[in-house]
Ligand SMILES: CC(=O)N[C@H](C=O)[C@@H](O)[C@H](O)[C@H](O)CO
């Protein structure tokens with residue numbers, strides 16, 4: 001992975017013609033959108049194998065999320081991901097018994113990373129779901145000594161001060177910072193994020209690519225226009241009730257590929273949601289034909 005390229009990561013982000021050259025196609029499997037934490041170990045392995053198989057010659061990277069509450073399970077998944085040729089593994093913070101500080105979190109991550117000693121390791125920071133608010137900037141201190149495979153962070157938080165301090169500290173540009181709050185990606189790019197991982201790229205990927213192109217030019221007014229489209233859609237659906245179940249419904253009607261029902265406690269999006277979300281997305285995607 002070239003440090004300067006902008007990456008778009010997404011659960012079903014298949015490469016399509018017309019993708020800007022600076023965009024690499026990367027798949028993150030068994031994460032939030034894929035409900036990885038609601039699957040059993042066998043299902044997670046099966047899905048990881050299938051993505052590696054299907055992604056061959058199509059995706060630049062397939063990163064498998066192997067985080068779990070049980071350390072041995074997570075280690076088993078890390079070994080499995082290494083054995084099937086994953087190009088990276090990612091781990092969220094444990095979220096029932098939570099680490100109280102950076103040292104406890106690092107110790108947990110280290111025990112997983114060391115099971116896949118040849119595989120680049122990413123910390124998946126998503127405090128809104130894990131409740132673990134340890135600042136990444138703190139976590140990075142000395143991380144490479146503890147976890148030699150440490151490659152970067154999937155940063156799914158709105159705390160741009162924390163992100164900025166991570167980037168400020170990363171003078172040798174050894175780490176990748178992949179931003180995960182899609183509606184704020186432009187701000188994160190401005191502060192120096194070098195990639196993105198997100199669910200909306202499954203259905204607003206083209207608009208996001210256009211935003212990246214405008215940002216690279218730079219044409220910030222145009223970049224903002226595209227960023228606001230993602231915001232407009234999310235702002236609309238959030239009022240209807242929006243989460244992973246609804247994301248799957250949107251991905252289904254956009255791609256035509258049935259994503260299947262979510263697993264309890266998530267419940268299927270309502271028909272009413274689907275009709276309204278589809279009309280809104282159509283109004284956003286089609287006016288100018290791109
Ligand atoms: C909590 C969550 O699902 N975060 C996703 C990635 O991490 C994002 O892609 C969001 O779905 C997106 O930014 C919409 O809020």
Ligand SMILES: CC(=O)C(=O)O
Pocket residue numbers: 010011028030031032033034180197198199
């Ligand atoms: C979007 C993403 O990275 C996830 O589903 O975990």
